[in-house]
Amino acid sequence: xxxxxxxxxxxxxxxxxxxxxxxxxxxxxxxxxxxxxxxxxxxxxxxxxxxxxxxxxxxxxxxxxxxxxxxxxxxxxxxxxxxxxxxxxxxxxxxx
Numbered sequence: 564x565x566x567x568x569x570x571x572x573x574x575x576x577x578x579x580x581x582x583x584x585x586x587x588x589x590x591x592x593x594x595x596x597x598x599x600x601x602x603x604x605x606x607x608x609x610x611x612x613x614x615x616x617x618x619x620x621x622x623x624x625x626x627x628x629x630x631x632x633x634x635x636x637x638x639x640x641x642x643x644x645x646x647x648x649x650x651x652x653x654x655x656x657x658x659x
Contacts, residue, residue: 569645
């Protein structure tokens with residue numbers, strides 16, 4: 564169990580799973596890289612663009628509001644800086 568600075572708790576589980584090998588069908592798949600969708604295959608599957616990441620970067624306006632608070636006051640802790648950093652960190656992990 565892990566407790567993050569933003570106050571969330573995470574529990575990890577480990578499970579064993581046997582993967583089966585895929586057979587080679589000899590088919591060719593085309594990839595298209597675009598603006599709206601990051602990646603589109605010829606099968607119709609797509610990966611979404613990183614817009615949530617861009618929005619998370621805009622959340623760092625918290626720094627601006629934090630500078631107006633008294634240092635270590637109750638409002639200073641409520642500013643949510645840890646939550647903003649945690650959200651950005653999780654989005655970076657998801658993009659790997």
